[in-house]
Each structure stands twice: as C-alpha cells, then as structure tokens.
Amino acid sequence: MLTGDSLRGDYREIIGKSSQIFDVLQQIENLADTPLRVVVYGETGTGKDLIARALHENSGRSGEMVSVNCAAIQENLLESELFGHEKGAFTSANTRHIGRFERAHKGTLFLDEITEMPLSMQPKLLRAIETGEIERVGGEKLIAMDVRIVAATNRDLAQAVKDGLFREDLYYRLNMASVSLPTLSERLEDIEDLVVYFLEKHRLSCASGVSEIAPSTLALLKSYSWPGNVRELENAIERASCFAKGEILLPEHLPEEIRMCQKRPVNSLKELLTSENEQEMSFPFGTTLEAVEETFICKTLAWLDGNRTKTANMLGIGIRTLQRKLNRYGF
Secondary structure: OOOOOOOOOOOOOOOOOOHHHHHHHHHHHHHOOOOOOEEEEOOOOOOHHHHHHHHHHOOOOOOOEEEEEOOOOOHHHHHHHHHOEOOOOOOOOOOOEOOHHHHOOOOEEEEEOHHHOOOOOHHHHHHHHHHOEEOOEOOOOOEEOOOEEEEEEOOOHHHHHHOOOOOHHHHHHHOOEEEEOOOHHHOHHHHHHHHHHHHHHOOOOOOOOOOEEOHHHHHHHHHOOOOOHHHHHHHHHHHHHHHOOOOEEOHHHOOHHHHOOOOOOOOOHHHHOOHHHHHHOOOOOOOOHHHHHHHHHHHHHHHOOOOHHHHHHHHOOOHHHHHHHHHHHOO
C-alpha cells in the first residue's frame, strides 16, 4: 500500500507502489475536499468504485456515499431510483420511496457506468445538478439537495457526446475534473502487493494456508495481459487460494488461461510487419508528416487488434498522447 509524506488521506483500499498509482492518489488528494464533480475513467476492473470511495471518504462530507449502476436499472425505474416517488405515483407505488439523491444528501452520489444512462433521463439529471433541487415522481414539492457527484465510465465520454449517446451540456456539468486509471498491464510492479492483499482477504473463506508466492508464479502473473484488470486478478487469486494445499502459491494453482499465456510476445514494430502490411506503410512522395503519422498510428492499432495500451507501448508514446491523437483522427 502506498503511503507518502505528501499524502494526507486514507487510501488503505488502494493497493500499489507504482508511479501510476501514486499519480492517481495525488489527484484524489487534490480533488477530495473540493465541491467539484469528478468523472473517473478506466477500463472494466480497474477499481473505479474504490476511487469514488476514496474521494468521498477523504472529502469531509458528513453524509454517506450512495451508488447507482446506471446500466443495471431498467429505464422506466431509473427516475424513481434516483429521485424517489410519492405514494400513488404509479400503479405499484404503495408507499413513498426515498431516492438515491435524498439518501446521498450531504454526501456523495456515485453514478457508475454513466454513459449507459438513457438519453431520456439525462435532462432530468442535468436539471437536478443545475438547480440543486429534485422532485419525487408524483410529487409537487422541490427538495433542496447538497450532493457531490462522482461518475465513472469505461468509455470515452467525449466520444459518446460525438456519437449522440450523451448530452454535451451534461458532459460539461459532470466533467469538471477527471481521474484516469491505469490498466493492470500498465502497473505490473503492483501485482505482488495485490496478490499478497488478495491472499489475505480470501484466507478465511478459502481456508487457505498460502503465505508465499513462488517466483515462477509471480513471473507468470506478470507475463499475462490481464484484460479484466485487477478484478480478474482477484478472481484468479481467490480461485488459486481454494485449490492450493500448501503454503506456496504455485503456477499449477492458477487458471488455465493464465498458465497458457507464456507465448513469445511481439516486442517491436518490425516483428509486426509482414510483406502485406509492409506495403501498406509505403507513402508517395509529398505525403505530409501528419498524414504519415496518422496512417502509422491507425495501422499499428489495427494490427494489435485495437489494443490501445499495446499500441502506445509499441510506438513509444504515452496512452494519453495516443488517445488525444486518436480523438483528433475521429476514433
């Protein structure tokens, strides 16, 4: 677990010592005790909910953190879940229901998978943010709310606006500040600390006596691509804990997809080039440098099956730099 003299908050649930995690914690430190709305960006399984929790718990707000998964609630029920309803508001409304906004008064409302919120619901959320007031379904009274909103998404929210899936005005209201989470493959040095943490977390439920990680196991874990990120790692370690009989975590205890991952990786652009795609990288005289760069980046991305992290590493640029360029190209 990373602790440093420059960090004053409590981040005990965020495991890791990598520079990427330290950067995230510094962002939380700067944002936690502000009223700013924050969007947390990150692939599935990177721990966006933990970041939201850290922002709330280090904010000094007296209320609770209330979570809403915008993809998990049916469209016709989402308004009632967010704003509540009065008795008799609709056929099955037998009692008054207090919504998540009211429950989060003086606290934080965490809107997970915000890009999945239906377009029909977005103007109502925008109005609540702009006015600081809500109205229960079937109600006639406006209720003042003091709620700090943290949203999260595994998609590019700006691109969702371009695609017509998300309102631009709501995007600017929510995206006052942002935190971008690294993938697990971008912070491989944290894997050992994470494994130790998950072994301890699942020790009782799995009746596990594992207290040591074999070097070969650690090497195998670091060679895997982790498409499911930290969540996939936790699942793998929980499973391994239940199968391990001794005190040492061995490769044989890991899921098959991880044990089978030791294939020779592609380490350079030269290894990617075949006679066919080499021809694709030939440019006529007079082609601008910008056009060459765009073609080079887009072709590399295609050859690596759309994996942006691998593409950035292969090209020797940062993932944010790659994202900015792709946005400019219309990706």
